[in-house]
Amino acid sequence: MSPLASRVNTGVSREGRDTLWLLAVLALCILPHLGRLPLWCSVGTALAMAWRAWLAWHDAPLPPRWVLLVALAAATGLTLATHQSIFGRQAGVTLVTLLTALKTLELRARRDAFVVTSLGFFLVLTQFLHSQAIGLAALMLLATLGLLSSLVLAQRQQGRPPIVNAVGAAARCMVMGVPVMLALYLLFPRFGPLWSAPADSGPRTGLSDHIELGKMSELALDDSVAMRLRFMGQPPRPQEMYFRGPVLDQFDGRNWTSSTMTRWPSQPVPLTPSTDSAGSPQAVGWRIDYQITLEPNRLRTVPLLDGTLAAQTTPNGPSMKLHRDGLSWHAQQALTERTQIDASAWMGARDTRDPSATEAGVTNLALPSGHNPRTLAWAARFHQQPGLQNADADALVQALLWHIRQGGYSYTLAPEGTVDEQSPSADTKATEGQTPPSHAHPIDRFWLDRKTGFCEHYATAFVVILRAMNVPARVVTGFQGAEINPVDGLHVVRNSDAHAWAEYWADGRGWTRADPTAAVAPNRIDRPRPPIRYPEQLPQALQGLDPAFWSGLRAYTDAANHRWNVWVLQYSRQQQMSLLRNWGFESPDWVTLVRICAAIIGMLAIAGLLWLWWQRPRLRRSPWHAPLMKLHRGLLAAGLPAPADCPAPAPALNWATTIACSSQRQSRSPRQVELAQALIEHLRRLDALRYAPAQEDTRRQRQALLKDTLALAARWSRLTASERLASKHQAKPPGLRAQD
Numbered sequence: 221m222s223p224l225a226s227r228v229n230t231g232v233s234r235e236g237r238d239t240l241w242l243l244a245v246l247a248l249c250i251l252p253h254l255g256r257l258p259l260w261c262s263v264g265t266a267l268a269m270a271w272r273a274w275l276a277w278h279d280a281p282l283p284p285r286w287v288l289l290v291a292l293a294a295a296t297g298l299t300l301a302t303h304q305s306i307f308g309r310q311a312g313v314t315l316v317t318l319l320t321a322l323k324t325l326e327l328r329a330r331r332d333a334f335v336v337t338s339l340g341f342f343l344v345l346t347q348f349l350h351s352q353a354i355g356l357a358a359l360m361l362l363a364t365l366g367l368l369s370s371l372v373l374a375q376r377q378q379g380r381p382p383i384v385n386a387v388g389a390a391a392r393c394m395v396m397g398v399p400v401m402l403a404l405y406l407l408f409p410r411f412g413p414l415w416s417a418p419a420d421s422g423p424r425t426g427l428s429d430h431i432e433l434g435k436m437s438e439l440a441l442d443d444s445v446a447m448r449l450r451f452m453g454q455p456p457r458p459q460e461m462y463f464r465g466p467v468l469d470q471f472d473g474r475n476w477t478s479s480t481m482t483r484w485p486s487q488p489v490p491l492t493p494s495t496d497s498a499g500s501p502q503a504v505g506w507r508i509d510y511q512i513t514l515e516p517n518r519l520r521t522v523p524l525l526d527g528t529l530a531a532q533t534t535p536n537g538p539s540m541k542l543h544r545d546g547l548s549w550h551a552q553q554a555l556t557e558r559t560q561i562d563a564s565a566w567m568g569a570r571d572t573r574d575p576s577a578t579e580a581g582v583t584n585l586a587l588p589s590g591h592n593p594r595t596l597a598w599a600a601r602f603h604q605q606p607g608l609q610n611a612d613a614d615a616l617v618q619a620l621l622w623h624i625r626q627g628g629y630s631y632t633l634a635p636e637g638t639v640d641e642q643s644p645s646a647d648t649k650a651t652e653g654q655t656p657p658s659h660a661h662p663i664d665r666f667w668l669d670r671k672t673g674f675c676e677h678y679a680t681a682f683v684v685i686l687r688a689m690n691v692p693a694r695v696v697t698g699f700q701g702a703e704i705n706p707v708d709g710l711h712v713v714r715n716s717d718a719h720a721w722a723e724y725w726a727d728g729r730g731w732t733r734a735d736p737t738a739a740v741a742p743n744r745i746d747r748p749r750p751p752i753r754y755p756e757q758l759p760q761a762l763q764g765l766d767p768a769f770w771s772g773l774r775a776y777t778d779a780a781n782h783r784w785n786v787w788v789l790q791y792s793r794q795q796q797m798s799l800l801r802n803w804g805f806e807s808p809d810w811v812t813l814v815r816i817c818a819a820i821i822g823m824l825a826i827a828g829l830l831w832l833w834w835q836r837p838r839l840r841r842s843p844w845h846a847p848l849m850k851l852h853r854g855l856l857a858a859g860l861p862a863p864a865d866c867p868a869p870a871p872a873l874n875w876a877t878t879i880a881c882s883s884q885r886q887s888r889s890p891r892q893v894e895l896a897q898a899l900i901e902h903l904r905r906l907d908a909l910r911y912a913p914a915q916e917d918t919r920r921q922r923q924a925l926l927k928d929t930l931a932l933a934a935r936w937s938r939l940t941a942s943e944r945l946a947s948k949h950q951a952k953p954p955g956l957r958a959q960d
Contacts, residue, residue, distance in 0.1 A: 232277055234380045238373045239276035239327060241383055242336060243269050245366035246324070249343040250317055252356060258302050261314050264295070268321035275325075283325055291322050313346050333374045340367045354784040355777070365390055403820045406799065409810045427517055427697065427718050429466045431476040431676055442715040445515055446699060447523070448782055449711040452509040458701055460567060462526040462721070462733065463713065465698035466519070467548055469583050473591030474662060476680060476695050479583045505568025513786070514559045522549040523698050524563055526733070531563035546571040546731075560786075572730035575692050584692035584725070592663040592684060599688035613691045613726050617734050620685060624739040630672045631741035675700075678736040679720040692725040696733075707779035843919075844910055845869065847926050851906075858933035859940055860899075872910070872929075876903035889943060895936050902929040 232240070247269065254262050268291070275282060295318045296306060303311035320339040327336060344360045344367075368390035373381065427446065447463075455461075468476040505527070511534070512524065522542060524531055531549055533540050540559065541552045547569065551559075575584050587596070603609065608619055663684055666677045679695050686693035700719035702711035721735040800808035800816075848869035855875055856862060861882050863874035876899075883896045906925045909918065 233279055236276040236279055237380075237383075238333075238370070239324075240273055241366075241373070242327075242333065242340075242370045243273050243276070243324060245363060245370060246320060246336070246340050246343070248359070248363045248366060249340050249347075250320075252347050252351075252359065253313060253317060253343075256310070256350065257314055257317060258298075260298055260302075261295075261318055264291075265318055265321040268318075268325060272321075272324040272327070282328065285326075288322055288325060292319070295319065295322070309349055313349070316342060316346065330374050330377070333370065337367050337370050337374075340370075352784075353781050355781075357784070365394060368393060400821075400824060403824075404817065407796065407813050407817050407820070409796075409813045427465050427519065427523060427699065427715070429478070429519055429521065429697075431468060431680065431695065431697065431720065432474060444715050445712055445778070445781075446517070446715045446717065447515060447713045448513045449525075449702065449713070450511045450709070451711070452511075454508075455510075455711065456508060456525070456567060459738070461701050461711075462719075463523040463699040464526045464528075464548055464696060465523040466521045467694055467696050467723075469694040471586070471588060471680075471684070473588040505566045508565045508567065510563060510565070512561050512563060513782070514555060514561065516556050516558060518554050518556060520550050520552075520554050522551055522555070522561070524549050524561070525565040526698075527567055527569040528563045528565040529569055531561050534560040534562055546573060570730035570732070575725055584694050585687050585690065587684065587687050592661045594661070594664045595667050595681065595684060596688050598668065599685045602685070603689045613686075613724050614732075616686065616689055616691060617724060617732075620682065621734070621736060621739045624678070624736055628671055629678075629740045631674060631678075631737060632672050633674055675720045675737045678740065679722050682722045682734065682736045683724075686722070686724050694723050696721055696723050700735075705775050705778050707775045708782065710779075710782065712778055844922075847922055848872070851875075851926060851929060854930045854933050858937040860933065860936065871907060872903040873907040876900045876907070879903075891939055892936070892943070895932060895939060899929065899932045899936065902932060 250265060257265075271283075274280070295315065299306050299311055299315045299318075303314065305311050306315055316339065320336065320343060323332070323336050323339060326332060340363070344363055347356055347360055365387065369383065369386040372386040372389045373383070376386070466478060468478055470477050470479040508525065510525065514522070517523075522531070526547060528547070528549065529544070531542050531544070533542070542561070543550050543552070602620075602623070603616070605619075608616060611619070663677075663681045666673050667681045667685075683693040683695050697718070697720045699713050699717045700721070701717050702713045704711050719737070721733060721737065723731045723733055726732045796813065797808050800812060805812055848871065851872065852862075852869035852875075860875070861878050863870045863878045866874050879896055879900055883893060888896065902925060906922070906929060909921055909925065912918075
């Protein structure tokens with residue numbers, strides 16, 4: 221038969237089928253990484269795995285070793301060129317993904333299958349460095365089941381076991397491991413979550429501790445959740461939902477940063493509303509109590525609701541001290557874990573610390589020399605308008621907001637010309653004998669040329685113009701607005717809600733918020749978020765579906781992820797200790813956890829051994845086994861010859877045959893012959909009863925025959941002993957017999 225005909229009849233080989241299954245499982249492990257991998261890595265991984273699948277389908281020989289060495293060198297070089305390192309989270313994931321695909325090209329023996337499967341488990345683990353969502357956890361649970369089934373197939377080398385059977389065996393193993401998983405989850409000492417691993421450098425949207433004009437990404441790119449809030453009473457209105465983040469008051473012409481580094485105070489600051497003559501925030505307005513769940517943002521500034529004067533972490537959350545500086549809140553360390561905070565805000569609270577009494581007064585008026593000259597000249601002309609020359613800060617702010625509304629300005633998430641800001645321009649004018657490059661004047665181009673931008677453009681230009689008119693001002697970054705989830709009633713704030721606004725100093729009132737974005741785009745501030753903010757990002761085939769469907773689906777997904785975060789991912793060391801105290805431990809610590817874990821693992825090991833012993837293979841014994849064993853021992857004790865080549869217990873008929881043959885070979889006395897015949901008869905009756913149809917009195921008959929047979933064997937033993945003694949006595953000389 222030709223190879224082609226054999227191929228048609230038998231299909232793919234066992235090795236090829238198992239390899240294809242393993243490749244499919246690895247593709248499932250790699251799939252969530254595709255959006256984060258470099259294009260060359262995704263293409264290379266896909267080509268390597270497709271090549272290996274073709275080889276498995278055709279049972280073709282694997283490529284030579286030098287091809288793999290060249291591919292390995294190329295992968296390492298491209299990783300270095302892309303990430304400038306082969307270490308770190310993103311570089312490591314890139315390299316491991318491609319190396320896993322290359323390892324499949326030398327998949328020959330069972331040992332190689334174990335190595336590739338281990339790499340698959342490692343890829344499953346790396347997924348949780350980027351996300352811990354419940355959907356990803358379910359997908360990786362499915363991938364783990366597939367990898368375990370590949371291990372089962374590798375262990376079953378004989379025949380062609382169905383993949384379904386291997387998946388079933390793997391599922392049973394996973395179910396048996398659930399008790400151990402739960403015990404380790406509840407009691408294993410917590411050393412920090414996966415998301416506290418160092419993050420690679422790179423651009424990201426959302427909240428930041430600085431603003432760099434001219435290099436801003438679109439805010440709508442990152443629609444992930446930044447925080448969730450539960451209000452204990454009536455929530456604030458949408459236009460009041462400002463979440464205060466880093467305050468930026470130092471400007472170098474392009475970058476906005478904070479002039480003061482946040483230092484932890486030597487004396488703890490009371491976490492209660494206070495009023496004093498030093499100008500601390502005053503608890504005025506109506507009070508709002510709320511609980512906020514912050515996602516990790518790697519900043520020390522805590523974005524709480526503007527006006528928050530009291531805040532502390534929840535008892536079940538990570539132990540973290542909070543410090544209030546005016547209306548801004550800072551943590552003792554960067555927020556690298558999901559954190560829950562109970563807080564209280566007063567909507568009318570103001571920071572009344574006079575900037576003129578400190579160095580901040582100079583900083584809040586400073587402008588870099590030689591930057592944005594046209595905007596500064598425009599501000600001077602604006603300030604000289606009738607009615608504004610001697611106007612106070614409030615009047616200047618209102619006039620400036622009116623100019624924004626009437627001046628043809630527009631709001632957009634992707635302003636045109638952002639890249640062009642870095643190219644030379646002929647409209648730059650020299651100031652003070654210097655000619656800075658055109659990219660040093662981004663506010664000039666925004667305020668006087670484009671007149672289109674997003675919140676960072678409006679806030680920074682607004683502050684520069686106020687400072688040019690001698691009004692202390694600063695930029696505040698944070699979040700604005702929230703969308704309510706109708707499933708669980710929580711308000712959800714996303715990273716795309718990152719916002720920037722201005723604060724200016726008003727005599728007699730303190731620092732006052734002014735949001736120029738609200739002047740040009742009131743819908744951005746005043747209205748609640750729609751169910752789908754950017755429906756144009758959906759595929760064309762899905763844009764025609766009912767938006768209510770997507771709204772409901774997103775609401776349920778967010779609610780499920782929040783439950784998953786709070787009940788599973790946020791299970792912390794404090795909750796472990798609280799659980800142990802509920803179990804009766806007075807002062808538990810990590811040593812207590814280790815001891816309990818060791819005891820549980822020991823008990824599970826003992827239980828496993830007992831279960832294996834209980835499930836050991838057993839021979840099914842008939843009801844005749846014990847009686848025949850008793851008969852066997854009784855006949856041997858009587859001195860009767862045992863049947864040759866017959867394991868114990870020997871059947872009754874074998875004993876009868878052996879006794880009959882022995883009687884024929886040896887001379888027996890009449891009494892012995894009579895006993896032997898009776899014994900043989902009882903043994904034959906016992907054997908006939910064994911193979912006769914079972915009746916109600918079979919057990920009683922068996923016991924009676926066995927008793928009579930053993931009695932005959934005892935008589936045989938006594939008779940044999942007495943005759944042996946008599947023969948020994950007759951063999952002695954007459955003198956000895958007389959002495960006896």
